[in-house]
Amino acid sequence: MTRFPDNFLWGAATSAFQIEGSPLADGAGPSNWYRFTHEPGRVTDDETADTACDHYRLWRSDVALMRQLGLQAYRFSISWSRILPAGTGKVNPAGLAFYDRLVDALLAAGIRPAPTLYHWDLPAALEDRGGWCNRDCADWFGEYAGIIFEALGDRVDLWFTHNEPWVVVDAGHVQGQHPPGLRDLRAAALAAHNLLRGHGIAVQRLRATGKGQIGIVVNQEPKDTASDDPDDRRATRLADAYMNRQFLDPVLLGSYPGDLAEIYGDRWDDFPAGDMEVISTPIDFVGLNYYTRSVNRYDPDPATAPFHVAQVRQPGALYTTMDWEVRPASLTAMLLTIRKRYGNIPLYITENGAAFRDPEPDTHGRVADTDRCDYFRGHLSALAAAMDAGVDVRGYFAWSLLDNFEWTFGYAKTFGLVAVDSATGARFPKDSARFYRNVIRSRGAGI
Ligand code: IFM
Numbered sequence: 001m002t003r004f005p006d007n008f009l010w011g012a013a014t015s016a017f018q019i020e021g022s023p024l025a026d027g028a029g030p031s032n033w034y035r036f037t038h039e040p041g042r043v044t045d046d047e048t049a050d051t052a053c054d055h056y057r058l059w060r061s062d063v064a065l066m067r068q069l070g071l072q073a074y075r076f077s078i079s080w081s082r083i084l085p086a087g088t089g090k091v092n093p094a095g096l097a098f099y100d101r102l103v104d105a106l107l108a109a110g111i112r113p114a115p116t117l118y119h120w121d122l123p124a125a126l127e128d129r130g131g132w133c134n135r136d137c138a139d140w141f142g143e144y145a146g147i148i149f150e151a152l153g154d155r156v157d158l159w160f161t162h163n164e165p166w167v168v169v170d171a172g173h174v175q176g177q178h179p180p181g182l183r184d185l186r187a188a189a190l191a192a193h194n195l196l197r198g199h200g201i202a203v204q205r206l207r208a209t210g211k212g213q214i215g216i217v218v219n220q221e222p223k224d225t226a227s228d229d230p231d232d233r234r235a236t237r238l239a240d241a242y243m244n245r246q247f248l249d250p251v252l253l254g255s256y257p258g259d260l261a262e263i264y265g266d267r268w269d270d271f272p273a274g275d276m277e278v279i280s281t282p283i284d285f286v287g288l289n290y291y292t293r294s295v296n297r298y299d300p301d302p303a304t305a306p307f308h309v310a311q312v313r314q315p316g317a318l319y320t321t322m323d324w325e326v327r328p329a330s331l332t333a334m335l336l337t338i339r340k341r342y343g344n345i346p347l348y349i350t351e352n353g354a355a356f357r358d359p360e361p362d363t364h365g366r367v368a369d370t371d372r373c374d375y376f377r378g379h380l381s382a383l384a385a386a387m388d389a390g391v392d393v394r395g396y397f398a399w400s401l402l403d404n405f406e407w408t409f410g411y412a413k414t415f416g417l418v419a420v421d422s423a424t425g426a427r428f429p430k431d432s433a434r435f436y437r438n439v440i441r442s443r444g445a446g447i
Pocket residue numbers: 015018164289351399406415
């Protein structure tokens with residue numbers, strides 16, 4: 001394929017907490033991430049997202065910038081605690097008004113809004129009530145989703161429920177690196193299940209409105225085994241079940257992968273029979289975030305239980321500053337695997353991109369981020385290869401529009417098409433932004 005289809009959707013993605021700043025402005029409640037980032041030692045250099053990219057104030061010029069870059073769609077997330085400061089109950093009209101204006105501005109600029117309802121920032125008040133470990137959280141999410149559909153559903157037709165629920169489960173409930181900071185497998189199993197129930201409830205809420213299309217966003221990381229040793233193969237299979245199939249199997253096949261029992265053991269409760277029906281409510285598409293693959297081996301160290309998996313670094317491979325191997329071929333492989341396991345459901349690449357150490361802007365403000373251009377070139381070719389093989393991919397969102405707050409890494413990891421001067425908020429489109437604009441204009445001929 002030399003060109004992507006005419007109706008292929010080209011966009012860029014961000015998330016609320018990572019770019020907006022002004023976390024408590026205009027009546028917003030604190031989110032779990034706001035609170036977490038204000039606890040010493042949680043984030044590199046104790047950086048916070050109190051200003052981030054200042055998008056909450058600079059959204060108008062950011063929409064103008066997206067237009068200049070030729071974006072056809074913008075995937076952003078909505079901050080639950082701006083809309084419902086206590087998580088449920090009383091709506092904060094000023095919070096809704098922010099997204100209402102943003103959607104209008106995007107449409108006026110000819111850019112299709114594609115909101116994600118939940119990109120990790122939970123109202124702190126709900127975390128205090130048990131967060132995703134509380135069964136009720138799925139219904140609280142449904143209530144919030146209903147408010148958003150009611151407010152924006154006349155203008156938005158492309159919705160995503162959760163972003164990367166695996167990260168919420170793993171980083172938040174197994175590794176203790178994200179809020180709520182737990183290291184508890186029983187909590188992880190509960191949170192995973194309730195996130196999925198929340199997803200299903202939100203899908204049903206949208207269906208009740210009779211408008212719009214909806215899907216979930218999962219991060220997929222192909223798991224390759226370091227050797228044919230049975231222990232390495234088993235460790236690889238478990239890593240795959242845990243990260244890649246734990247969420248897509250229930251949503252698309254209506255059951256959990258059997259191998260999860262080997263991970264969770266008796267920390268997995270029996271859930272009510274009707275739950276799976278809610279979780280597997282039919283969706284319109286799946287959003288896939290792809291960054292890298294991993295090569296895995298068995299690790300006997302008791303500290304790595306119950307996964308007993310370690311990643312093997314590949315000599316000679318290029319790694320990003322996240323320490324993620326650059327491996328476009330695994331994007332093609334991932335898409336073919338998805339089609340084989342789940343059938344030819346429509347897909348979007350909802351995130352793809354790379355953090356590299358960028359050169360400083362030169363005297364004309366130019367940032368020559370050659371590595372990132374190469375990354376996009378390689379991955380778009382890999383995407384085209386999968387589409388040539390018949391995989392139904394409808395669009396691509398580069399991560400990310402702006403250099404932003406990379407969670408516990410603070411501002412050190414830069415993924416943006418556009419650099420942001422932290423002192424002034426000034427935006428500098430990098431060479432990758434120009435490269436991407438040409439890709440969009442030429443429908444991929446510029447790769
Ligand atoms: O920045 C994150 C984003 O919030 C979720 N997907 C991965 C990105 C890079 O780590």
